[in-house]
Amino acid sequence: xxxxxxxxxxxxxxxxxxxxxxxxxxxxxxxxxxxxxxxxxxxxxxxxxxxxxxxxxxxxxxxxxxxxxxxxxxxxxxxxxxxxxxxxxxxxxxxxxxxxxxxxxxxxxxxxxxxxxxxxxxxxxxxxxxxxxxxxxxxxxxxxxxxxxxxxxxxxxxxxxxxxxxxxxxxxxxxxxxxxxxxxxxxxxxxxxxxxxxxxxxxxxxxxxxxxxxxxxxxxxxxxxxxxxxxxxxxxxxxxxxxxxxxxxxxxxxxxxxxxxxxxxxxxxxxxxxxxxxxxxxxxxxxxxxxxxxxxxxxxxxxxxxxxxxxxxxxxxxxxxxxxxxxxxxxxxxxxxxxxxxxxxxxxxxxxxxxxxxxxxxxxxxxxxxxxxxxxxxxxxxxxxxxxxxxxxxxxxxxxxxxxxxxxxxxxxxxxxxx
Amino acid sequence: xxxxxxxxxxxxxxxxxxxxxxxxxxxxxxxxxxxxxxxxxxxxxxxxxxxxxxxxxxxxxxxxxxxxxxxxxxxxxxxxxxxxxxxxxxxxxxxxxxxxxxxxxxxxxxxxxxxxxxxxxxxxxxxxxxxxxxxxxxxxxxxxxxxxxxxxxxxxxxxxxxxxxxxxxxxxxxxxxxxxxxxxxxxxxxxxxxxxxxxxxxxxxxxxxxxxxxxxxxxxxxxxxxxxxxxxxxxxxxxxxx
Numbered sequence: 025x026x027x028x029x030x031x032x033x034x035x036x037x038x039x040x041x042x043x044x045x046x047x048x049x050x051x052x053x054x055x056x057x058x059x060x061x062x063x064x065x066x067x068x069x070x071x072x073x074x075x076x077x078x079x080x081x082x083x084x085x086x087x088x089x090x091x092x093x094x095x096x097x098x099x100x101x102x103x104x105x106x107x108x109x110x111x112x113x114x115x116x117x118x119x120x121x122x123x124x125x126x127x128x129x130x131x132x133x134x135x136x137x138x139x140x141x142x143x144x145x146x147x148x149x150x151x152x153x154x155x156x157x158x159x160x161x162x163x164x165x166x167x168x169x170x171x172x173x174x175x176x177x178x179x180x181x182x183x184x185x186x187x188x189x190x191x192x193x194x195x196x197x198x199x200x201x202x203x204x205x206x207x208x209x210x211x212x213x214x215x216x217x218x219x220x221x222x223x224x225x226x227x228x229x230x231x232x233x234x235x236x237x238x239x240x241x242x243x244x245x246x247x248x249x250x251x252x253x254x255x256x257x258x259x260x261x262x263x264x265x266x267x268x269x270x271x272x273x274x275x276x277x278x279x280x281x282x283x284x285x286x287x288x289x290x291x292x293x294x295x296x297x298x299x300x301x302x303x304x305x306x307x308x309x310x311x312x313x314x315x316x317x318x319x320x321x322x323x324x325x326x327x328x329x330x331x332x333x334x335x336x337x338x339x340x341x342x343x344x345x346x347x348x349x350x351x352x353x354x355x356x357x358x359x360x361x362x363x364x365x366x367x368x369x370x371x372x373x374x375x376x377x378x379x380x381x382x383x384x385x386x387x388x389x390x391x392x393x394x395x396x397x398x399x400x401x402x403x404x405x406x407x408x409x410x411x412x413x414x415x416x417x418x419x420x421x422x423x424x425x426x427x428x429x430x431x432x433x434x435x436x437x438x439x440x441x442x443x
Numbered sequence: 444x445x446x447x448x449x450x451x452x453x454x455x456x457x458x459x460x461x462x463x464x465x466x467x468x469x470x471x472x473x474x475x476x477x478x479x480x481x482x483x484x485x486x487x488x489x490x491x492x493x494x495x496x497x498x499x500x501x502x503x504x505x506x507x508x509x510x511x512x513x514x515x516x517x518x519x520x521x522x523x524x525x526x527x528x529x530x531x532x533x534x535x536x537x538x539x540x541x542x543x544x545x546x547x548x549x550x551x552x553x554x555x556x557x558x559x560x561x562x563x564x565x566x567x568x569x570x571x572x573x574x575x576x577x578x579x580x581x582x583x584x585x586x587x588x589x590x591x592x593x594x595x596x597x598x599x600x601x602x603x604x605x606x607x608x609x610x611x612x613x614x615x616x617x618x619x620x621x622x623x624x625x626x627x628x629x630x631x632x633x634x635x636x637x638x639x640x641x642x643x644x645x646x647x648x649x650x651x652x653x654x655x656x657x658x659x660x661x662x663x664x665x666x667x668x669x670x671x672x673x674x675x676x677x678x679x680x681x682x683x684x685x
Contacts, residue, residue: 126455126458126459127458127462128458140584141584141588142588142590143587143588144587144588144589144590146454147461147587147588147589148458148461148462148465148587150461150462150465150466151461151462151464151465151468151583151586151587152465152584152587152588153465153469154465154466154468154469154470154472154583155469155472155473156466156469156470156473158469159465159466159469180476180573180576181573181576181577181580
């Protein structure tokens, strides 16, 4: 006690104030930190803000009645000094709710009201956010169970909005929690634009068209009387038109697949026979590229549920890719296996070419994604082959696994579900 | 302070009742959304999930009923509190019916997916379900916000649903006349559309209950409850005679 009295009186006042408002201040600090970290910051800005809040709490003139023992009322604003927490929530640009351990909303900031409409003070948060995943998420947080740090929440009506939602306890003993929404609708829209079909397709079609137009101009102008150049140019133009035709075929095939309703195929297909046919149909390509196709198929029929024509398309695409891009390896293997009855059926196409760099592997099934534009163009690739493969396999409930090592080759394995 | 403590734990019980309604509402909304989604994309797997999920709503309705009765027995509430509890029972039974309707839509998915129809048939259905879902969301949001002024607006909008249903009915009838092979799918779709329209009616019921809970009064004036489909005849059938 002696030491205490030695302290300057303002320090004591400040300490007392901080002590009295510790719950709120901790809440404010935690939410600031959470917001900053959640939004991808490094916590530095939040630290500065926390320091600022502490300074304000110490320096602001005390309001009347402050310092009385206070209970967590139904209305959070009753709490003395609550001003700072509410003010703090108000400056957060994302929807934010503060609620207690019964799930009653104590405060909703302006962004929240703007985004989700009003909610009664003391009202149930789980009534406001009813979608099963978010309802369960809030429930888990309230019960103190293990919950993922954040979940995705999509509102379908009246218009689609997507949020990433995080919830965390704040202020320790206060039993308060904060629910924070981050709008991701824009990111989703951009994502959709990136895969936008028309935009990509028109770009892909314009490139060969521009080159054809250029050659025609040259043929009509400077190279009018040059027989050798004419022949050369016509050859290039023919290649370009062939590429365009293929591209259109692939586009149509993909859009047909997408337009088709989501119906699981029911046909039974013998993979052994199907794979032999596919390999036969590509034998001329293999000869052309100097690749030997080696089959490793079981003698017994290997049946899976699927659509025959679509599966032909899948394996023709994979085998064609292997022959074209892995031609330097000189051989391609096609293997089908089922470890035991009732297990997954695996079909693997392996080449021993240059391989695919690791960073490209997750993306090569995207439309028009190319590891190497020049090689792809040279091989008359359309950038849609693997997208089609992926699409068909998804419809079959099958999955595609891609393994590759630069300099050693790549293997594409299709796993069919058992049955 | 004992009085205050009792009040607080009572409030908590009421809130937990509201939470349960929230869970039911969220599930019912999701079921309708998924059932229509399954219908449009012909996804029988999703339809199966919807059918399974209906059990949850039945269970919750029972739970809410039991909890409500227990609260009434224990606290003997009056006025607003009593309205709150009785209202919860009524809302839960409406939501349970919404779940049944969604389940019925889901059950028809397989039959429709078998005889696959052009997508234009489904466009109207998804638009109708968007309307009904928006309706349901709004009443439940009004329940959470305790603001009665939005509710009468919700009820008026039910007319939009009825009008849309009538127009959809006419459209489906036209498809059936164009090509008899459409009849199977279109008949199922008519039932699906009717189910969605009924979802809108339940939303209106809930709106009335919520209004009563909040204000203690009933919503004024009878609304014109009418789908006009009983007056729709096959287009062209009149000209046939002449």
